[in-house]
Amino acid sequence: MKISIVRRKTIAIEEFEGTEWPIADVEHYGRDDVEFKAKHYFLKAEQDGTIWGILQMKIRAGVCTVSDVLVSHEKRGQGIGKKLMHEAEKIATKQGAHKIFLITGRDWKAADFYKSLGYKVTGERQNDLAHADFIEFAKFLG
Structure with a gap:
């Protein structure tokens, strides 16, 4: 062979x-x-033509995977990330997803952010991207 x-x-x-x-x-x-064909979504938070945040996600077989959330350093702490995540949850629910999954750095501020939105730690990834440690989060919808 x-x-x-x-x-x-x-x-x-x-x-x-x-x-x-x-x-x-x-x-x-x-x-x-x-249905294993993924549907991809790109969200942006914009005001007066300026992009202040983005979120990238895909929905596949009932699971929404959030792969990127980025908010301008100038606007962090003002609810932009929360609004993006809530919109992602609404889209995922409307598309029939039963769960949202994401990863973030173990020691990053984002970990506490996701916990505050009701996401639960479901796993760890040691020595992962760029040799950093990550944690996996999930939230069940509906």
Whole structure:
């Protein structure tokens, strides 16, 4: 057997996935109707043409993953991050997500911020990105 790197997904790979994923989904989830195609959302907090904060998220198979939350250093502590997270929760709920998941640095101020919004620590990632320690958070919706 030969293992090779492919630069893009070929028709043959798509056909293989189309046959094999439904079988694997039944084995794993007991059904083959789980929607795994991700919906991506980019939110921005803007006033008078100036962007003060952003949030990036995707919803896949009922789970919303928040990957980026960034608020201008000039505007931190003024509720922008909270508004972005609340909007993300509204979108996720409307799209049928049952959970929001995110990670942040273990010693970052953001950890306390997420706790204040009702997110619970669900795991740790030691020596992760740039050798920093991270914690995983989740919040169940509905």
